[in-house]
Amino acid sequence: MAAARRQFGELGYERTSIRGLASEAGIDPALVMQLFGNKEQLFSTAATSGIDLQALTSATADNLAEAAAAHLFADFEDPERRTAAEALLRSCLTHPAAAAALREQVMAPAQSAVAATIGGDDSELRAAVLNACTLGVTIARYLLRDPVLADADRQDLERVLRPALEAVIAANSRS
Amino acid sequence: MAAARRQFGELGYERTSIRGLASEAGIDPALVMQLFGNKEQLFSTAATSGIDLQALTSATADNLAEAAAAHLFADFEDPERRTAAEALLRSCLTHPAAAAALREQVMAPAQSAVAATIGGDDSELRAAVLNACTLGVTIARYLLRDPVLADADRQDLERVLRPALEAVIAANSRS
DNA sequence: TCTTTCGGTCAACGCGTGTAGAGTGAAGCT
DNA sequence: AGCTTCACTCTACACGCGTTGACCGAAAGA
Known part of the structure; x- marks a missing residue:
């Protein structure tokens, strides 16, 4: 197994x-x-076993960006949890069931949790963008192993990524 | 073909x-x-044919976020260019050659172009994060077909995404 | 007209796959 | 001791794959 x-x-x-x-x-x-x-x-x-979204659902608006970034690492830095998440992500572009599972069991719940936390206009779209960005960083760092991202310190990466996530959270007015 | x-x-x-x-x-x-x-x-x-990074390399610091977002759409909204990009992306997690091609022929050049444009501390890391975020949005919208992102208007999506990209570009000081 | 070349097709090979079903030996119950 | 059950293995099937080499008809050159 x-x-x-x-x-x-x-x-x-x-x-x-x-x-x-x-x-x-x-x-x-x-x-x-x-x-x-x-x-x-x-x-x-x-x-699909071992997916844990609690960190996201229990976050408040203040620490959401931090929680999202931490969640990204929690799934992949811990060897125990990493394998399941990696199995799902690795096949999500080529295997229909994996795509469906990722969409419905991970992204959709995460998005509604985040959307509820941030509120405001376009909360669903902004939640989706936020999750897509963390997804992209996860894929590039752990799956694709882009040299820059894969070799970056966790703290450095978090410091660079957090402003982006916060910008998505904060821009809650239709300009 | x-x-x-x-x-x-x-x-x-x-x-x-x-x-x-x-x-x-x-x-x-x-x-x-x-x-x-x-x-x-x-x-x-x-x-690997039909990859065009010109839009990114010729951007200035002022319109980089706009150019990156536009570049994201240019590859996928145009049916002509879409197929090639989709073929590469679809297999980049499961096929080693596709992963290598994406890393070396797309992400690396894009990153160095972006890094040169934004400059400052951590320019490479910030360029990598910026590209990873657009990659994530691309994958979620066009490949994974996340409902929220796939059905979003191009303008709405761009409006939400741009602050995130700008935040990565702007945060050019070690805090 | 005969011959050569060339774009294209046919049938087939060898392989690796997911899967099924019969078989086997030990363990537990009566 | 005899029977049943269970965890496990062996062998084999049918299929789809990438790939090959022999073959064929038409166009071109002598």
Whole structure:
């Protein structure tokens, strides 16, 4: 199961084979079938478990930008939680179920939580933009491994990113 | 060739088969081999052609945020240019060559151009964050099709996003 | 007109995949 | 001890894939 998450996270859904994953785990491929029924089901249980949006929902308007930035790191700096999040993100552009899961189980709840916190005009759109920006930084840093972002200190990155998030939060009037 | 870009853009590298793409184009799969040699080569010529960073490199510090936002739309609102960009982006998380191409042929040049324009402390890091944010919005809107972002007006989206980009550009002092 | 070349097609190979079903050995119950 | 159940493995199937090399008809050159 840990092997499943690791391979899904590293290779994506399509390139991950049940045979390869089973051999990494030291078990028989057929056992994987017996336990999870399906490659699809294995993926969805591997990728959608361990998603935790509490940090976002419990934030106030004051510390929202900080919470969003911290949330970005919490999912990926901790090796335990990283694999599940990486599995979901890695396949979200090529696997329809992963895209749907990310949209409906991560982005939509996060957006409504953020929208409720910031309020004002366009709160939904601004929440969506805020999440899209953190998504972009996450992808570029941890998945795409853009050299500048991947090698940056967490503090430096947070210091640069936070003004952007705060700008989205603060611009709550139709100009 | 148009069919190749379309399928790579819609399905990603792994799910796109030469057979399927050839039948959409009404030709024989073997002809594709003969013309491009390889699935890999076909992909790289389909995905890396038509990348145009001129809008970014020729921007000044004053209109950089505007140029970056406009650049985001230019690649995806125009159906002609969209397919190539979409093909590259769709596979950038699962196909190593696509990731490398995106990093080295798109993000790195864009970052150095932006960094040169904004200058100041951490210019490289801030350029990377700026590009990551536009990348995130692009992915969420056009690839992931997040409902809020996908249905938003171009003007509304630009109005919300621009303050964020400007904040990254403007925060050019170590606090 | 005969020959060569060339754009294009056909059938096929070898491989890796997800998946199914029969089989096996140990453990637990009566 | 005998039977049942369970966790697990072995073998095999059917399929779709990228790729190849032989083949074919038409255009061009002698």
